[in-house]
Amino acid sequence: MRALSDYNRARLRLLPMRRRWLAGLLPLILIVAIGAALRFYRVGALPPGLYRDEGYYGLDALRVLKGDFSLYFAANNGREGLFMYVLAAGIAHFGRTPEALRAASACVGTLTIVAIYFAARNMFSPRIGALSAAILALTFWHLTISRVAFRAVTLPLVLCAMMAFIFAGLRTNVPRLRILYATLAGATFGLAFYTYTSAQLVLPLVALYGLSLWVSFRRKLSTHHDEATRRRRLASAIAFIAAGLVVVAPLLLWLTRHTDLYFGRAGQVSILNPDINGGDLVGALIANIGKTAGMFTFQGDRIWRHNLSLRPVFEGWLAPAFVLGLAVCGWRWRQSRQSRFGADISDSATRIAPQFVLLWLAVMLIPTILAEDAPHFLRAIGALPAACIIAAIGMEAALAWLSRRGILAGLTAFLRRSMSPPAFVATLLLAVSAIDTVNDYFNDYIHRELTRYWLEDHNVQLARLINAHATGDPRALPPTNIWLEDRLANDNPSLEFLAGGRWRTVSADGSGEWLAERNPQLPVLLFVDPNHNWSTLRTTLPAPATLRVIEGPLAQGDRDPSPRRAFIGVRADPAPAGAAQRNEATVRFEEGITLESAAIRGGAQPTNLYTVTLTWRTSTLIREDYAIFVHWLRDGRLQPLTQADSSPAQGYLPMPVWRIGDRIVDEHALSVPGGAQPGDTVRIGIYRRADNRRLAVLDAQGKPTADSVIIPAPQ
Numbered sequence: 001m002r003a004l005s006d007y008n009r010a011r012l013r014l015l016p017m018r019r020r021w022l023a024g025l026l027p028l029i030l031i032v033a034i035g036a037a038l039r040f041y042r043v044g045a046l047p048p049g050l051y052r053d054e055g056y057y058g059l060d061a062l063r064v065l066k067g068d069f070s071l072y073f074a075a076n077n078g079r080e081g082l083f084m085y086v087l088a089a090g091i092a093h094f095g096r097t098p099e100a101l102r103a104a105s106a107c108v109g110t111l112t113i114v115a116i117y118f119a120a121r122n123m124f125s126p127r128i129g130a131l132s133a134a135i136l137a138l139t140f141w142h143l144t145i146s147r148v149a150f151r152a153v154t155l156p157l158v159l160c161a162m163m164a165f166i167f168a169g170l171r172t173n174v175p176r177l178r179i180l181y182a183t184l185a186g187a188t189f190g191l192a193f194y195t196y197t198s199a200q201l202v203l204p205l206v207a208l209y210g211l212s213l214w215v216s217f218r219r220k221l222s223t224h225h226d227e228a229t230r231r232r233r234l235a236s237a238i239a240f241i242a243a244g245l246v247v248v249a250p251l252l253l254w255l256t257r258h259t260d261l262y263f264g265r266a267g268q269v270s271i272l273n274p275d276i277n278g279g280d281l282v283g284a285l286i287a288n289i290g291k292t293a294g295m296f297t298f299q300g301d302r303i304w305r306h307n308l309s310l311r312p313v314f315e316g317w318l319a320p321a322f323v324l325g326l327a328v329c330g331w332r333w334r335q336s337r338q339s340r341f342g343a344d345i346s347d348s349a350t351r352i353a354p355q356f357v358l359l360w361l362a363v364m365l366i367p368t369i370l371a372e373d374a375p376h377f378l379r380a381i382g383a384l385p386a387a388c389i390i391a392a393i394g395m396e397a398a399l400a401w402l403s404r405r406g407i408l409a410g411l412t413a414f415l416r417r418s419m420s421p422p423a424f425v426a427t428l429l430l431a432v433s434a435i436d437t438v439n440d441y442f443n444d445y446i447h448r449e450l451t452r453y454w455l456e457d458h459n460v461q462l463a464r465l466i467n468a469h470a471t472g473d474p475r476a477l478p479p480t481n482i483w484l485e486d487r488l489a490n491d492n493p494s495l496e497f498l499a500g501g502r503w504r505t506v507s508a509d510g511s512g513e514w515l516a517e518r519n520p521q522l523p524v525l526l527f528v529d530p531n532h533n534w535s536t537l538r539t540t541l542p543a544p545a546t547l548r549v550i551e552g553p554l555a556q557g558d559r560d561p562s563p564r565r566a567f568i569g570v571r572a573d574p575a576p577a578g579a580a581q582r583n584e585a586t587v588r589f590e591e592g593i594t595l596e597s598a599a600i601r602g603g604a605q606p607t608n609l610y611t612v613t614l615t616w617r618t619s620t621l622i623r624e625d626y627a628i629f630v631h632w633l634r635d636g637r638l639q640p641l642t643q644a645d646s647s648p649a650q651g652y653l654p655m656p657v658w659r660i661g662d663r664i665v666d667e668h669a670l671s672v673p674g675g676a677q678p679g680d681t682v683r684i685g686i687y688r689r690a691d692n693r694r695l696a697v698l699d700a701q702g703k704p705t706a707d708s709v710i711i712p713a714p715q
Contacts, residue, residue, distance in 0.1 A: 109146025190247025
């Protein structure tokens with residue numbers, strides 16, 4: 001393995017100590033810069049949406065800013081508190097926005113790159129540290145988790161910090177530093193229990209590690225009879241335990257009164273639950289073990305919130321590197337069991353590191369093995385750093401093998417001593433991995449409709465509309481005049497976080513005091529779920545008024561068979577008292593229907609999409625649901641080049657619900673091939689669905705003159 005670094009070491013020896021130290025950190029600085037760029041680039045907008053868990057976290061962070069310094073937050077099945085305090089700092093700076101939550105997560109993710117470097121460096125070597133940091137920075141799994149505000153992102157950071165301190169303490173021969181590192185390791189051990197539910201497995205992980213370390217020390221002490229070493233190690237163990245207890249004590253005290261809440265979520269998703277295992281616990285366990293083992297190289301998490309569905313953790317060259325790393329760690333573990341430990345305690349740290357990283361991986365996979373939906377990238381998040389370190393070990397072993405056999409020697413002349421051949425190959429492989437991850441994430445994942453659906457982007461768009469109509473506009477509405485149907489408002493933490501307090505919740509049946517308290521002189525913006533009957537709420541809108549429909553995006557829940565319209569908004573602007581109806585430039589149709597205005601806008605390339613906006617009113621009640629057609633004509637032909645046919649206002653305000661005096665704003669989108677051309681016209685009319693009979697256009701005396709009206713298209 002010396003071939004991987006001997007050349008660079010020789011060059012570093014020629015540098016002054018300070019420059020040598022900085023030069024040694026340059027790879028880490030470059031890796032962290034790239035990792036940070038990937039995590040912070042448009043972090044508030046990509047991926048689109050703000051999932052309900054993120055909304056709950058944001059609401060908890062708001063409570064922190066108001067002075068509620070809880071250790072554990074009870075809402076939404078309960079959540080550990082550390083991440084809420086990190087989010088509170090983001091909200092204090094950015095406000096109630098997705099950027100505030102996700103920038104905090106990106107900060108944690110970036111710090112984890114630094115932490116894994118020192119963890120792997122102290123466990124193995126600086127080379128393994130740099131490779132591990134690079135692999136973590138470029139791994140799709142960690143990039144995804146760093147760009148959404150899930151508290152699970154804090155667990156890898158704390159675990160890596162704990163491992164860095166543990167192995168730093170094992171390698172130093174300075175007693176005071178050893179006690180300091182043990183204390184810091186114990187503190188981060190205690191802090192882990194404030195991160196994520198899977199941290200409950202950190203206790204058995206550390207216990208098993210401590211047992212392994214005790215066995216190795218016992219072998220050493222039985223050989224050398226070093227009482228001083230025994231006392232020093234005992235002092236370190238006491239420092240670790242004491243610091244851990246001090247940090248975790250408040251949570252333990254809270255736990256004595258809230259055991260059900262703390263452990264309740266695990267019981268809900270555990271395969272020990274007969275409702276989940278279907279009466280076959282052994283079969284469910286075996287299946288989950290197989291799925292979890294396969295997630296690294298074959299098939300990963302299916303859930304779009306955590307992953308590009310089914311993408312494995314490692315693709316390309318990283319997959320064989322991970323498998324090779326497992327083999328290398330297993331072989332080294334076996335070798336360490338067959339050899340005797342020397343007098344140097346740092347030698348024990350070197351020997352125990354391979355078995356411990358395997359133990360780390362195995363133990364932190366237990367949460368997803370014992371739960372439904374395996375493999376689950378949130379529940380397995382504690383295993384991610386170990387997996388990256390193992391892949392780095394495999395990569396280093398492969399490059400060292402190639403270098404020892406002279407296979408990379410031909411690169412020496414090409415590189416002209418600017419970089420060692422193994423370092424060059426490693427950089428090239430990491431660049432390929434970076435391109436793969438960037439392409440999968442920024443060119444694929446964030447553009448998938450299911451990503452948008454599963455992260456509930458419709459709530460972000462609804463909040464944006466509410467905020468736009470409530471602030472910063474001369475036509476801004478008070479909260480009393482922004483009505484949100486209870487189906488949309490209830491149990492919607494993301495909307496509450498992004499736009500809380502800027503609406504009034506109204507019942508679909510129109511009951512409650514809100515109707516009597518409204519100001520009928522002010523406009524009203526009503527948001528409803530169009531998949532249910534909202535006719536009662538429609539009748540409560542001010543009259544007469546100009547009604548304009550805002551169509552929301554599609555949404556699809558985890559268990560919905562197909563997408564549905566998430567919401568619609570209807571803005572009702574009351575007509576000024578005593579305002580007379582305009583008669584100029586209007587077109588009268590049968591059934592008392594009047595087309596007051598028609599306007600065409602848009603046409604930007606490359607879509608050549610035009611919006612035809614029509615404004616209608618009626619002088620009588622209409623009993624039939626007539627359809628409106630808009631035809632784009634070219635070269636004098638009667639056959640339309642393109643057309644749109646629908647009920648008014650995308651079908652949400654059909655003619656039978658029109659009220660006398662109202663003005664209905666009706667928009668139709670047309671994609672025109674080649675864009676508007678000189679001489680193009682637009683034909684507008686109304687027809688009966690049953691027999692396609694068109695309603696006649698009437699003159700001033702009420703006599704039919706045509707079956708449509710034609711207006712010029714924009715040139």
